[in-house]
Amino acid sequence: MSSGVLTKRQQNRLDKGVSGTSKWTLVKRYWVLYVMLILPMAYFVIFRYLPMEYLAMAFKENNIIKPLWEVPWVGLKNFERAFGDRDFWNALRNTFMLNILDIGFGFPAPIILAIILNELVFKRFKRVTQTIAYMPHFLSWVIIYGLAMRLFAPTDGLVNILMNRAGYESISFFDKPNNWVATYVFLGIWQSVGWNTIIYLAAITNINPELYEAAAVDGAGRLRRIWHITLPGIKPTIVVLLILTMGGLIGGGFERPWVLRNPMVYDVATVLPVYVYTKGLLNYQFSLTTAVGMFQSVVGLFFVLGANFFARKVGERGLW
Amino acid sequence: MKTRKLLSLALALIMALGMLAACGSSDPVDSGPTATPGALPTPPSVTPPPIIEDTPTDSVLLELGLDENLRFLETRKITVAIFDRENDGGTPPDDNVFSNWIKDQVLEAHNIEIEWVRIGRWTGTDDYSRLFAANAVPDVGYEYDFEIFMRAFSEMGGILDLYPYMSEYSNIFPNLFDLLGTEFIYWNMDPETNQTFAFPGKRMAYNIVGTFIREDWLNTLGLDEPTTIQEFEDCLVAFRDNAELLLGENADRMIPYMMTHDVRWNYRPLLDGHFPSDLSDRDIYVNGSLEYLLTHPANKETIRTLNKWYNMGLLWYDFGLYTNETLGSIADDRIKQGHVGVFNGNTDQPYRSGENSHQAKMQEFVGPDAAYIAISPFPNDSGEVSRLVSQDVDRFIFLPHTNTEPIASLLYLDFITRREVREYLQIGEEGINHIVHDNGAIEKLPATGEWIQNSPDNIDYTITINISNAAPSLGDPVREGLSAALAFPGTDPKYIAKTFEANQNPATTRTTPNFGLGAIEAESGVIIDLNTKRNNMFINAIVAAPADFDAVYDAGMQDLMASGLRAAVDERIARWELYYGDAEFISD
Numbered sequence: 001m002s003s004g005v006l007t008k009r010q011q012n013r014l015d016k017g018v019s020g021t022s023k024w025t026l027v028k029r030y031w032v033l034y035v036m037l038i039l040p041m042a043y044f045v046i047f048r049y050l051p052m053e054y055l056a057m058a059f060k061e062n063n064i065i066k067p068l069w070e071v072p073w074v075g076l077k078n079f080e081r082a083f084g085d086r087d088f089w090n091a092l093r094n095t096f097m098l099n100i101l102d103i104g105f106g107f108p109a110p111i112i113l114a115i116i117l118n119e120l121v122f123k124r125f126k127r128v129t130q131t132i133a134y135m136p137h138f139l140s141w142v143i144i145y146g147l148a149m150r151l152f153a154p155t156d157g158l159v160n161i162l163m164n165r166a167g168y169e170s171i172s173f174f175d176k177p178n179n180w181v182a183t184y185v186f187l188g189i190w191q192s193v194g195w196n197t198i199i200y201l202a203a204i205t206n207i208n209p210e211l212y213e214a215a216a217v218d219g220a221g222r223l224r225r226i227w228h229i230t231l232p233g234i235k236p237t238i239v240v241l242l243i244l245t246m247g248g249l250i251g252g253g254f255e256r257p258w259v260l261r262n263p264m265v266y267d268v269a270t271v272l273p274v275y276v277y278t279k280g281l282l283n284y285q286f287s288l289t290t291a292v293g294m295f296q297s298v299v300g301l302f303f304v305l306g307a308n309f310f311a312r313k314v315g316e317r318g319l320w
Numbered sequence: 321m322k323t324r325k326l327l328s329l330a331l332a333l334i335m336a337l338g339m340l341a342a343c344g345s346s347d348p349v350d351s352g353p354t355a356t357p358g359a360l361p362t363p364p365s366v367t368p369p370p371i372i373e374d375t376p377t378d379s380v381l382l383e384l385g386l387d388e389n390l391r392f393l394e395t396r397k398i399t400v401a402i403f404d405r406e407n408d409g410g411t412p413p414d415d416n417v418f419s420n421w422i423k424d425q426v427l428e429a430h431n432i433e434i435e436w437v438r439i440g441r442w443t444g445t446d447d448y449s450r451l452f453a454a455n456a457v458p459d460v461g462y463e464y465d466f467e468i469f470m471r472a473f474s475e476m477g478g479i480l481d482l483y484p485y486m487s488e489y490s491n492i493f494p495n496l497f498d499l500l501g502t503e504f505i506y507w508n509m510d511p512e513t514n515q516t517f518a519f520p521g522k523r524m525a526y527n528i529v530g531t532f533i534r535e536d537w538l539n540t541l542g543l544d545e546p547t548t549i550q551e552f553e554d555c556l557v558a559f560r561d562n563a564e565l566l567l568g569e570n571a572d573r574m575i576p577y578m579m580t581h582d583v584r585w586n587y588r589p590l591l592d593g594h595f596p597s598d599l600s601d602r603d604i605y606v607n608g609s610l611e612y613l614l615t616h617p618a619n620k621e622t623i624r625t626l627n628k629w630y631n632m633g634l635l636w637y638d639f640g641l642y643t644n645e646t647l648g649s650i651a652d653d654r655i656k657q658g659h660v661g662v663f664n665g666n667t668d669q670p671y672r673s674g675e676n677s678h679q680a681k682m683q684e685f686v687g688p689d690a691a692y693i694a695i696s697p698f699p700n701d702s703g704e705v706s707r708l709v710s711q712d713v714d715r716f717i718f719l720p721h722t723n724t725e726p727i728a729s730l731l732y733l734d735f736i737t738r739r740e741v742r743e744y745l746q747i748g749e750e751g752i753n754h755i756v757h758d759n760g761a762i763e764k765l766p767a768t769g770e771w772i773q774n775s776p777d778n779i780d781y782t783i784t785i786n787i788s789n790a791a792p793s794l795g796d797p798v799r800e801g802l803s804a805a806l807a808f809p810g811t812d813p814k815y816i817a818k819t820f821e822a823n824q825n826p827a828t829t830r831t832t833p834n835f836g837l838g839a840i841e842a843e844s845g846v847i848i849d850l851n852t853k854r855n856n857m858f859i860n861a862i863v864a865a866p867a868d869f870d871a872v873y874d875a876g877m878q879d880l881m882a883s884g885l886r887a888a889v890d891e892r893i894a895r896w897e898l899y900y901g902d903a904e905f906i907s908d
Contacts, residue, residue, distance in 0.1 A: 062845075064453045065478040065721070086882065087849065145646065155637050156573075174641050175863070263581050263859045264640045266852070283848045284449070284472035 058291035062284070078291035088292065091275035092250070094268055098257070099249045101185045107245060109193045111238065114200035115226055130201070133194030141191075141259040148187055148260075149174075180265040188256065199241065200234055207233035239316045247304040251296050272296055368506035369487040371497050376489070384727050390492060392431040396728040399458040403780040404438040410774045414438055417770050418745060418778055425741065430731050441780075445469045452478050457720035459729045462783045466508065466518060466716040468847050471839060474517040480719040483509065483516040485726050493730055495737040499784060503834065507713060510838045511899075520713035521784040525667060528707055529588040530823040532670050532692035533662045534559075537566050545695050549593060549625070552662075552697040556634040559661040570659065577629060578663040579639040580651050583858040584611055584851075586664045587622050592707050593698025594618040594625075599708070600904035605835050605896055609843055609888040610850055612708070614880075620873055626862045627869045636660075640859040652678065658686035667823040671811040674766065680810060691812070694819035696828070705828045712831075714786040737784045745778040746787055761802035833906060837895050842887035853880050 027034060053068065058078055060071040082088045113133065120126040136144070151158050152173035160170040173183045211229050220228065254273035261269035272292065280289030308318040378388075385393050402413045413419060414436030426432050437458040439447045444463050451457040452473055463469055473479055486505055490497055497505065500522060509516045533555065538545060541562055546552040556576040559566065563574035579586055595618045607613035629635050642650065654660055655678050670678045670692040682690045696705045719729050735741060747754045753767045767773065779786045808816050822828075857876025864872040881889075900906060 063476045064449075065455070065473070065476045086879075149641075149646075153638060153641065259646070262641045262643060262646070263856045264863065266856045278848065278852065281446070281449070283468070283845055285845050 055290065055294055057287045058294045060287055062287040064286050078287045079295070081288055082292050082295070087275060090267070091270050091272045095250055095252065095271040098181065098184065098271060099252055101181065102188055103245055105185055106189045106192065107242065109189050110196035111200055113193055114197045114204060115230055117197065117201060118204050118230065119222065130194065130197065133197060135194065136191045137195035139191065141255045144187060144191055145259045152183065174262060175264040177265050177268045181268055184260055187260065200237060203234040203237040204230060236317060239311050240319065243304060243307040243311060243319055246307040247300045249303050250299045368502040368509065371502065372491040374491060376491050390430060390731060392728065395431050395433055396725050397433045397435065398460065398725050398728050398732060399435045399437050400460045400732065401439045401458040401462055402436045403441040403444070403775065405441045405774055407774055409768065409772065411770060411772055413774050413780065418781060422781060426732055426735050429735055432728050432732055434732065455722050457722060459719060459723045459725060460717065460732060461720060462715045462717045464715050470518050470716055470718060471844065475844065478721050479517045480721050480723055480726060481515045481517060482519065482719065483514045485730060486516065489727070493734040495734045496784065499737050504713065507834060509836065511836060512838065518716040518718035520716050521786055523712040523714035524785065524787045526709045526712070526824055526829060528667060528709055528823045529585060529664050530667055530694050530819060531589045531662060531664055531697065533695050535691045535693040536689045537661060540566065545693065546697040549698055553629065556629065556661060560633055567659065573659040575636045575654060575659055576634045576661045578651055578655060578660045579626065579635045580647060581640055581642050581855065581859060583862065584855065587626065588612060589664060589698050590625060591618060591622045593700055594622045595700060595708060597700045597702040597704065597706065601833060601906050602896055602904050604832050606889060606892045609840065609885060609892065610854055614854055615885065615889055623858055623861050623873060624869060627864060627866060630862050631866055640863055656681035656685065658682045658690055667819050668808065671808045671815060674810055691815065693815055694822040696822045707829045708832060709829055710832055711834055715783060717783055733784060736782060742782045742785055745782050748773060759802055760799045761806055763806040835906065837899055840888055840891050842884060842891045846884040849883060850880055850885055853883060
């Protein structure tokens with residue numbers, strides 16, 4: 001196995017400790033590796049699992065002053081309150097809408113860019129393009145917002161100034177809901193496409209070059225090679241990333257919608273993370289928003305499980 | 321010099337009139353409502369408990385661990401919040417000449433050792449939330465937001481009820497009661513339970529938003545200062561139509577009237593002109609869930625006027641695109657660059673901050689003649705300017721439930737309220753922070769280094785009084801007026817006199833009473849949401865096509881009503897009827 005990945009048989013042998021090597025012996029042999037694991041494990045336990053105790057707030061009165069276990073239980077009242085709040089449903093709808101658009105337009109973009117870059121003959125040009133493309137990943141959304149406003153603002157944005165000079169009307173990139181959604185998705189793609197491309201380029205480099213050579217000998221053109229070799233070669237990567245992306249379908253980040261939204265588009269721009277922030281932190285409704293956060297996590301988990309199940313059903317490995 | 325003297329006298333007169341008006345104003349809490357005769361209940365707590373005038377007895381002092389000079393027999397330790405503004409060139413707020421002076425003085429006066437706890441000036445409620453969660457809130461805290469922040473934490477049991485201490489030991493805190501009176505001390509007293517979770521400090525200037533117009537543009541165009549809405553609109557139209565004359569090559573940058581996303585703040589002068597002259601106390605209370613009487617029809621008509629002006633190209637076209645987080649200094653910069661005909665601001669907004677003021681910066685860009693002058697162009701239906709203002713309450717002071725030294729904490733507040741203490745903190749050291757003129761006027765100096773005041777007039781230390789925008793509280797209205805005239809170096813005194821006349825004038829001001837009817841349950845936990853929806857509605861209604869205005873505004877109001885505003889208004893109506901019956905005014 002030249003790739004270094006263990007076959008199932010090799011894995012079984014390792015698990016069973018064949019050749020007279022018990023698990024304990026393996027642990028003793030590789031103890032340094034296990035010690036190195038302690039720190040990341042401690043991180044997950046302390047910062048990811050222990051705080052889950054406070055999920056109990058979702059079922060308790062709104063009180064962050066008393067010790068958690070002294071705060072009276074209120075059953076599902078916080079969930080009922082959230083589900084009875086029209087703003088919650090509005091935020092849920094917006095979250096789904098924006099995330100589906102992000103996946104629909106944003107997910108294929110790095111795949112396409114990776115394939116294009118892979119096909120470039122001039123390697124230096126490829127590297128420069130790749131570098132320029134992933135640079136926006138390192139910009140915060142506040143900076144991207146500032147750049148976008150300088151470009152797209154209605155009266156003094158560069159794009160509209162140029163359009164006006166060319167005799168065209170200004171375009172309301174930010175102040176009309178539909179336009180705002182398009183701008184939001186576009187900026188999201190612009191910011192992340194280069195970074196995500198790296199993963200697919202890495203996957204493409206793992207494809208055996210002999211396959212391309214053989215296909216070329218058989219007379220396959222460039223598009224044929226992409227379709228029959230490149231895409232199948234990176235399909236496992238695509239599937240894993242798609243499954244992980246599905247987990248964020250009901251969640252997503254806070255910074256991007258918070259920074260990009262403006263009062264003229266709140267109806268489409270208020271997503272669940274923003275709802276949680278404004279209700280929870282600004283309005284001090286901690287229990288209510290813990291319930292909403294829990295709802296997001298559980299639904300997100302179901303999406304991941306569902307996508308994984310579907311992937312395995314169609315013959316892919318999935319996450320496990 | 322002659323002008324300055326005249327101005328000084330004018331200001332002194334205005335200040336004196338203000339003081340007299342304040343003294344003569346009706347006190348809704350002290351006098352209590354004259355409820356409609358009959359079976360209506362008179363809430364027992366509308367009249368606060370009397371101040372105990374007698375000297376505290378030895379047994380009381382002994383019980384509290386104090387000697388006859390109100391000095392603790394054993395040193396007590398408390399922690400005290402101090403705002404951290406992180407000013408460039410500022411000093412550490414918990415370790416500078418003023419903070420250390422307070423520590424030394426209060427230790428000497430009351431044997432109380434204090435430790436400062438920094439609270440971010442602009443992140444105060446977030447900081448307090450974290451401290452509440454950790455049970456580490458300083459023993460003396462203060463914040464501006466009572467309705468949302470303090471109410472939320474008092475409902476969680478995080479804030480100490482001050483009523484037992486204030487009602488029983490008022491003679492231990494004479495300075496607090498002298499300055500604030502029972503009206504302020506019991507400002508938030510619940511009429512049924514008497515619980516008093518916080519009391520406000522006193523603000524020495526009206527919380528008024530003024531309107532400022534480019535005087536040089538009026539002169540260039542041969543226009544008079546507008547005194548009616550129509551004249552105001554005519555001025556804006558003239559600015560728009562003469563952009564090339566007024567701005568030359570920057571004509572496309574013309575903004576006749578600067579509006580920002582914070583419409584509910586900017587529209588106040590215009591809104592006051594839309595309120596009917598017979599606006600009743602009941603109107604004010606019943607519509608008072610959201611600023612500024614949102615459910616009163618005057619709001620819709622005010623926004624309709626702004627909608628008309630927006631569609632005429634008179635407002636800043638991009639105003640709705642920004643939020644508190646993203647606006648930054650964009651609007652201020654446009655004003656300073658000289659592109660704006662009219663803007664709204666605090667009484668001293670164009671002139672504050674010396675050489676960095678809007679006016680000074682604009683003169684740098686445009687020339688020495690460029691100037692903003694305060695106007696009052698929005699009279700009501702009886703032809704008079706009547707500015708509706710809230711009472712002069714300032715930050716709310718509270719003690720957290722973890723406070724184990726409430727008497728020491730309140731004695732600290734009493735100490736900080738002493739006239740000589742607050743005066744020293746306000747004006748600082750003579751020769752360094754101020755000079756005294758022959759007529760007694762105090763002129764502040766821009767101190768730097770260790771003597772710098774991190775907050776204007778050290779208001780972050782003098783938490784029971786805020787003199788920002790006003791003169792030092794020297795106990796002498798004439799001297800205060802003379803001092804106020806010296807507070808804006810580099811600005812022609814006529815502009816200061818004009819803005820004080822327009823925006824701090826008791827004759828054109830109506831102060832809303834504190835009705836003292838307790839918290840509205842339906843408003844708990846929803847106010848921020850409603851505020852956001854209100855702002856959203858205002859902006860979308862203003863930018864709507866005139867034909868769509870009613871539909872957009874009404875849809876926004878329906879959403880607000882369905883989101884909790886209806887319940888809040890209904891509760892207010894019921895509360896009013898319970899205490900005041902069908903009276904329209906609390907003095908009826």
